[in-house]
Amino acid sequence: MIPGPFSYRRATSIEEAIALLQQYGGDAKVLSGGQSLIPMMKFRLAEPAVIVDINRVPGLDTIEERNGLLSIGGLVRETTLERSPLIRQRYPIIADTAEVIADPLVRNLATVGGNLAHGDPANDHPATMLALRAEVVARGPSGERVISIDDFFVDTFTTALAPDEILTEIRVPAPPPRSGGAYMKFERKVGDYAVAAAAAFLALDEARKIVRAGIGLTNVSYKPLRAEAAENALLGQAPSDELFRAAAELAAQAADPTSDLRGPAEYKRAVARTMTFRALQKALSRAQAA
Amino acid sequence: MERVPIQLTVNGQSYQVEVEPRMLLVHCIRDVLNLTGTHIGCDTTSCGACTVLWNGRPVKSCTVFAVQADGGEILTVEGLERDGQLHPVQEGFWEEHGLQCGFCTPGMMMTAVALLQENADPSEEEIRKAISGNLCRCTGYVNIVKAIQYAARKMRETVPAAVGIAGGE
Structure with a gap:
């Protein structure tokens, strides 16, 4: 073609x-x-x-931590991200996400900025960036502006970027103590989009209660979805499987998938529930190890 | 119609060609440079039959515009053989019968070459992950994995310079 x-x-x-x-x-x-x-x-x-x-525009392909923020250039390739020692050690949820996108050949070219700016609810980074409460930096004729990830996804294939703006950078808050995150994706075969996927991020206080919770869902709505009720149900609570099951149920209720070749809507909702539960479990084990 | 002059180094040889911006790299390689070893399978970024190394990295050449690669180095399956000697990866596919119909083989071998440049002794799992973007409908992958393991052994036993290839990074 x-x-x-x-x-x-x-x-x-x-x-x-x-x-x-x-x-x-x-x-x-x-x-x-x-x-x-x-x-x-x-x-x-x-x-x-x-x-x-824009592939030959310099300066858009760096990954670095500064001033309490992780900065990922818009042109960073998925392969670079998944192999970055900084990402693997400090932000394993982002490595989880990068390494399940498409296949290794696609990841040699595909960029993080593109994955977000495309505005596809089936893409994987949006859910993770929602869970991490990231910010997107856009450059346009009048300079730079910072967009909260919650304001970035407007509709299917539509973001807050103006036609003359370019996504130059993604900023992620550095992980607080006792925190961890994970991305869990269920796909029919390697390289496919998710039937459903969930990103979860948790931070615990000194008493081991949950003080920060982020949950993002992939491919279960017209845009990437934050499972807000599920997040709120976790706050102030001591983590347990029972709590995580309740939160996963709230996330599944927030999901609004459509029936297609990847399965009927009810099945996808069930997958979203299971992925949320497993992502929370893995996020917790990482937070406890941190 | 807009045509853009580009320069590509393919298998060590420099080419100056004029292409329409919409020409895909795989069409440029096959139809303009007449290097038909690179196959077109699905044409939808799924199968990996069109895999070539672009500046040392394996990519699907059906999902790159030729103009993007201007000034770049491309390695295709035709660039693997040296002075009548098969590349160890080619030899591995021969010795271990890593193919049946052969349609996926050029792309599969290019991915294998890139893997072995980075990882001289990959585990079976690492091999299977590396080739997960290259689909084979015949073999069930068992002999493909064996072929790549054969090549890895052979390359470790050989002086690195002897298996050096053009078009790498």
Whole structure:
């Protein structure tokens, strides 16, 4: 399959990329890893008149911790993320997520920024970033703005990014003491999107009560979902399987999946419940080991 | 129609070509450079038959525009053999019968080459993970894993320079 014709513009700086987006507006699409965009262009689900290739824009591919924040550049490849010692040691939930995205060949090109900016509720990083209460940094003609992850996902394939903005960075709060997170994905086969998946993040106080809880769900709604009632049910409580089962039930109730080839809605809701329970268990074991 | 001049180094040889921006890397390799060892399987980023090394990393060449690779180094299955000598990965697929119909084989071998460049002694699990983006409908993967293990042994026993390949990082 051959995509429709387009004009190709290669940006060599972020300013140039933004200027190109300003010039072409809604007719342009940013090309990052291209592992979702190019397949969509082949199916003519996307027919941009102009492609702005940002792959050679320097400075967008770093992973570092500073001022109590983890900063992930928008162009960081999934392979780089899953192999990063900093990510594996300090943010294993992000490594969990990166290594179940598509397959190793796709992950050599696919980027974290693209995974979020695509706005696909089936993508994996959104749930994890919801659980971690991340922020997204967008650069546009008037400079930089920071968007809370809760405000970022607007609708299916629609984010808070303006047509002339580029996602340059994801910021994640550094893990507090006694905290841990995990991502659990159920897929029919390697490389598929999730039937349902759950990200969970927990922090405990000195008395071992839960002081922070984050739960995000993948592919069970029209957009990535925060299971807020489930989070609230955990706060102030001592962790236990019974508590986690109750929270997982609340998460399943928040899920609103549609029946398709990956299964009927009720089945997906049950998978969301199980994935939430297992993610909470694993998050707890990591928090206890931290 | 917009055409863009690009330069690609494929299997150590430099090519200057003009391509439409929408031309996929795999079509450029097969139809413009006439290197048909790289196969097109699903064309939907699923099967990995079109796997080539781009600047040393295995990627699905049906999901890269040729213009993106401008200035880059590409290694295809044709670049594995040296002076009539099969690459150890090719030899492994021969010796262990790592194929039946052979359609997935070029992509499978390119992924294996990249794996062995990074990890000289992969476990069976590491091999299976590495090739999880390359689908084979014939073999059940058992002999493919054996073929890659054969190549790993052979490469560990050989002077590294003798199995060095063009197009790597």
